[in-house]
Amino acid sequence: MINATDVLVIGGGQAGLAAGYHLRRAELDFVILDAQNAPGGAWQFGWDSLRLFSPAAFSSLPGRLMPAQPGEEYPDAEHVVTYLTDYERHYSLPVHRPVRVRAVDRDGPRLRVETDQGDWSARTVISATGTWWRPFIPAAPGSGVFQGRQSHTVGYRCPSDFAGQRVLVVGGGNSGAQIAADLALDPAVDLTWVTQRPPRLLADDIDGRALFDAATARRRALDEGRGDTGGVASLGDIVAVPPVRAARDSGRLKAQPMFQRMEAEGVRWPDGTTARVDAVIWCTGFRPALSHLAPLGLRGPGGRPATHGTRAVGELRLHLLGYGDWTGPASATLIGVGRPARDVAREVAQLLA
Structure with missing residues (x-):
């Protein structure tokens, strides 16, 4: 038996939840498939001392402020997990877990999503799997002989x-x-x-608020044909x-x-x-976790699908959300993912109409 929905979101972390919020507001039929056993996305796997770059009020998903953590200016990862868990519950988002998506492929007028818990059929798919699951380690000379x-x-x-x-x-x-x-x-x-x-x-008084503003200003300048402001990289x-x-x-x-x-x-x-x-x-970064999209044949330079905004150029029924600036300014952050998630929901509603 194949399950069916209009919109299928892959990933139940911060990007998937932000998408779910706006899809709910648009009154669309959707589900969210999350590979993890519990809410919280990648935040539940961070190191013990991990902290946000911004105060709680400036680290919120759309519609619901993150409460401050007592005694902490910058909340820790456990506080973020608690917030994401509450966010998912508060908006009654339809998250199915643990469900691991294996592949997305075309199936006539719909997209077929293969998982370890059965297949789904959707009119459009939003991929929001992030990068944490694909760590990058460079090929350093001699790494194979190191015994440590x-x-x-x-x-x-x-x-x-x-x-x-x-x-x-x-x-x-x-x-x-x-x-x-x-x-x-x-x-x-x-x-x-x-x-x-x-x-x-960066200067001690600069945190995630300034970084979000810098990323947004850079994206706006590029969209309007003005010079590259340098964005976050210009600050440090x-x-x-x-x-x-x-x-x-x-x-x-x-x-x-x-x-x-x-x-x-x-x-x-x-x-x-x-x-x-x-x-x-x-500590050498990550790459987008996109292996589930391989059947669509969208791999471009650097392994990333070409996109216009968040929409895949080679498959207009697919959106990519939360992977970095190439899918929306600061979209890999809590505060930054809300705006591109809103745009995704609007475009999906137009497509389905």
Whole structure:
């Protein structure tokens, strides 16, 4: 038996819930399929000290403010999970879980969605699977001979897991800086932080609010044919959240240039010197989790489907939401996904009409 719906949303994290909110307001027939066992999306898998970049009021999905977390200016991941769980329940969003989507393919006038819990037929599909599920680790010279432990941001939890070890953190973005700061403040860990270029911390008074405004202004300028404002990249790479500031001010958070190659017991620098390393944490980002869309044949440069706004150019019944600026300014953030989600719902309603 094949289940049927007008709109099928793949992913029950923040982007999927934002889409569900606007689809509900548009009075459309829809379901949300989520591969996880519980609400909260990727936030339920973050490291213990993970914090938002913005205060709660500026980290909300459409229609419902995130309450402040007592004693915290920037809420932690557990608070976000609680908020997303309440959001889903408050709006009675039709989330089915755990349901893992295997493939989306054309089926005449509809799209067929194959899952591990049976197939669905939909008139249009919104893919909102995010990036957390596809961590990226670069092919570093010598990585195959390194005998220590290698992991990624997705596997990091707390400094106590690395007590007594020499740890190398690779990456000059927010996750790299936050995890490096976490380890730097623990005297039981011997930390080395390396980045491709000198890390650029934003001014202490700049947080996610300014980043969202910068991303939106850049998108507007490009859409209107004006010069590229540089967006978030023009401000810096790292939000100086309190733990990062504390590690920086203590003098323990200092980045070194990238190593030249990995060896059996550590790494070698360009000047020939070496360092013994027990563990490497690659904070080197993610790629969009889009393997379920492979049957549609939409893969373009960089592995991403070409889009006009959020709509796939090669399949007008498909929208991609929440993967980054290419699917809406700041759409990979809580506060930023609301606007493109609203646009998706409007376009889907027009298509179905």
